[in-house]
Amino acid sequence: QVQLVESGGGLVQPGGSLRLSCAASGFTLDDYYVGWFRQAPGKEREGVSCISSNGDSTYYADSVKGRFTISRDNAKNAVYLLMNSLKPEDTGVYYCATGYRSKYYSATYYCSTEYGMDYWGKGTLVTVSS
Numbered sequence: 851q852v853q854l855v856e857s858g859g860g861l862v863q864p865g866g867s868l869r870l871s872c873a874a875s876g877f878t879l880d881d882y883y884v885g886w887f888r889q890a891p892g893k894e895r896e897g898v899s900c901i902s903s904n905g906d907s908t909y910y911a912d913s914v915k916g917r918f919t920i921s922r923d924n925a926k927n928a929v930y931l932l933m934n935s936l937k938p939e940d941t942g943v944y945y946c947a948t949g950y951r952s953k954y955y956s957a958t959y960y961c962s963t964e965y966g967m968d969y970w971g972k973g974t975l976v977t978v979s980s
Contacts, residue, residue: 851876852874852875852876852877852969853874853875853876853877853971854872854873854874854877854946854947854948854969854970854971855872855873855874855875855971855972856870856871856872856944856945856946856971856972856973856974857870857871857873857974858870858871858974859944859974859975859976859977860975860976860977861977861979862936862976862977862978863936863978863979863980864936864937864938864978864979864980865935865936866936866978867932867933867934867935867936868932868933868936868976869930869931869932869933870886870930870931870932870933870944870946870974870976871928871929871930872884872886872928872929872930872931872946872971873926873927873928874927874928874929874948875927877948877969878927879903879922879924879927879928879929879948880903880924880927881903881953882903882948882949882950882952882953883900883901883902883903883948883952883953883955883957883960883966884900884901884922884929884946884947884948884952885897885898885899885900885901885946885947885948885952885957885960885961885964885967886898886899886900886920886929886931886944886945886946887944887945887946887947887961887964887967888940888942888943888944888945888976889942889943889945889973890939890941890942891941891942893942895945895964896911897909897911897960897961897962897964898910898911898914898918898931898944898961899911899914899918899920899931899961900920900957900958900960900961901920901921901922901929901957902956902957903924903953905921905922907956907957908920908957909956909957909958909960909961909962911961913939914933914940917933917934917935917936918931918932918933918934919931919932919934920932929946931944933976936976936978937978938978938979939978940976940978941976941977941978941979942975942976943973943974943975943976944973944974944975944976945970945971945972945973946970946971947964947967947968947969947970947971948966948967948968948969949966949967949968949969950966950968951965951966951968952965952966952967952968953966
């Protein structure tokens with residue numbers, strides 16, 4: 851059974867930082883793109899950042915460029931999202947996702963379309979507020 855478990859969310863003041871983790875079981879992340887997506891209250895889910903299997907290709911939404919950094923540790927079967935300079939508009943539930951079909955296209959494509967993102971975690975809540 852495939853499981854993705856996100857952790858690291860919480861309440862942080864504007865300007866603060868958080869590091870989200872996504873741990874996989876029942877699925878080896880090595881060969882696949884992995885993405886971080888978020889859903890803010892009252893808004894549709896959006897792709898925040900995606901990373902290729904070897905980490906050499908990444909995508910960031912314009913709203914997080916320069917502030918967020920995605921990384922992966924295939925030995926630990928995990929993907930991370932370091933979030934700096936957090937803003938209230940970063941508030942939302944953050945999900946990681948991947949799938950067997952997320953292998954051949956681009957980080958931009960997977961983050962923009964969610965194509966191939968067949969497995970999702972339950973999410974971790976990030977609240978940015980003073």
